[in-house]
Each structure stands twice: as C-alpha cells, then as structure tokens.
Amino acid sequence: MKQALCVAALLPICAFAGDIYKWTDAAGNVHYGDNPAEDVNAERVYIRSRPSDRARTAASRNRAETATRSAATSANAENQETAQAPGPTPEELREQAKEKARKCAEFKQRLQSMVQSRRLYREDDNGERVYLDEQEMQTARDNTQSKVEEYCNP
Structure with a gap:
C-alpha cells in the first residue's frame, strides 16, 4: 500500500522529471526517486498512464x-x-x-x-x-x- 501511495504521489512529477528509479536500502525499505543512491542496485520504473474512467x-x-x-x-x-x-x-x-x-x-x-x-x-x-x-x-x-x-x- 505504501508503494502504491508513493508511486501515486510521484505520478504528477513524472511529466517534469526524467527517469524514476526504485531501490531497496540496507534496512529493506523500498525507495523511489529520480536520483538513486550510488551504493545500491536501482531499477528504472516505467510509468504508464491512462485516462480516467x-x-x-x-x-x-x-x-x-x-x-x-x-x-x-x-x-x-x-x-x-x-x-x-x-x-x-x-x-x-x-x-x-x-x-x-x-x-x-x-x-x-x-x-x-x-x-x-x-x-x-x-x-x-x-x-x-x-x-x-x-x-x-x-x-x-x-x-x-x-x-x-x-x-x-x-
């Protein structure tokens, strides 16, 4: 649920930001951002949007x-x-x-x-x-x- 909230919070920013990355820190917490930490393996998140129903x-x-x-x-x-x-x-x-x-x-x-x-x-x-x-x-x-x-x- 926290991940969904985090992604939902980042969606409006996506139009202005470059790439969004997802990574997990040493404590096991998942993070999202446009600049991943240098000492972790980050994966790029592709965000697709669709019109509302x-x-x-x-x-x-x-x-x-x-x-x-x-x-x-x-x-x-x-x-x-x-x-x-x-x-x-x-x-x-x-x-x-x-x-x-x-x-x-x-x-x-x-x-x-x-x-x-x-x-x-x-x-x-x-x-x-x-x-x-x-x-x-x-x-x-x-x-x-x-x-x-x-x-x-x-």
Missing part, C-alpha cells in the same frame, strides 16, 4: 439512480392509483410495457457484458475499483439473469 462511471451511476428513482416513483404512483382507481388506463399500460421493455434490454446488455468480461468490479465509497472474486462474479451474473427473466418474460 470516472466520467463514464459517474454517468452510468446517474442513469442507474435515475432508473431506480423512476421505478420507485412509478411504484408509489401505482399504489396510489390502485387505491383510488379501479384499474390502469390503456395509456398507463402502454407506459408500463415500454418501461418493462427498456429494463429488459438494459439487463440483457448488462448480462452480456458480464459474461464477456474476464473481471468485474464495483466502486467503493472512495470511488476506487474493487474487483470481484469468482463467487461474487457468479452471484452478480445470477442476479442479473433473474432480472432478465423478470423483465423479459410476459
């Missing part, structure tokens, strides 16, 4: 939250209408069918993505990726499959 992840999270809110709102509206009206109007039935078809397509796409992906992850409270183990991945796939069956079957 935070914007895409935030957008998908917002879509999911919006879908959850709209589902909750429609469920509340349905409960109120059931108490007041004898049955749904044809327009309401069409809207429900559209929503069900949209969710069916969404969960089918998620399931296909999960099946094709080698690794799945979720974001923790700090916005960092936490990769799922095999059992968690299978549970997520099973849950998504049950949602596909729920929304795609008549």
Whole structure:
C-alpha cells in the first residue's frame, strides 16, 4: 500500500522529471526517486498512464439512480392509483410495457457484458475499483439473469 501511495504521489512529477528509479536500502525499505543512491542496485520504473474512467462511471451511476428513482416513483404512483382507481388506463399500460421493455434490454446488455468480461468490479465509497472474486462474479451474473427473466418474460 505504501508503494502504491508513493508511486501515486510521484505520478504528477513524472511529466517534469526524467527517469524514476526504485531501490531497496540496507534496512529493506523500498525507495523511489529520480536520483538513486550510488551504493545500491536501482531499477528504472516505467510509468504508464491512462485516462480516467470516472466520467463514464459517474454517468452510468446517474442513469442507474435515475432508473431506480423512476421505478420507485412509478411504484408509489401505482399504489396510489390502485387505491383510488379501479384499474390502469390503456395509456398507463402502454407506459408500463415500454418501461418493462427498456429494463429488459438494459439487463440483457448488462448480462452480456458480464459474461464477456474476464473481471468485474464495483466502486467503493472512495470511488476506487474493487474487483470481484469468482463467487461474487457468479452471484452478480445470477442476479442479473433473474432480472432478465423478470423483465423479459410476459
């Protein structure tokens, strides 16, 4: 963890610095820097950067939250209408069918993505990726499959 923090702290400097080296001192502590100590064997560290996926992840999270809110709102509206009206109007039935078809397509796409992906992850409270183990991945796939069956079957 300390190494990851150290590398993360050095990443912004990399644009201005030349080479970054990694070495271990006599006490066994790992060090990083642009000038290694002369009496140790240092190896050059190659740092690769890639663009952040935070914007895409935030957008998908917002879509999911919006879908959850709209589902909750429609469920509340349905409960109120059931108490007041004898049955749904044809327009309401069409809207429900559209929503069900949209969710069916969404969960089918998620399931296909999960099946094709080698690794799945979720974001923790700090916005960092936490990769799922095999059992968690299978549970997520099973849950998504049950949602596909729920929304795609008549």
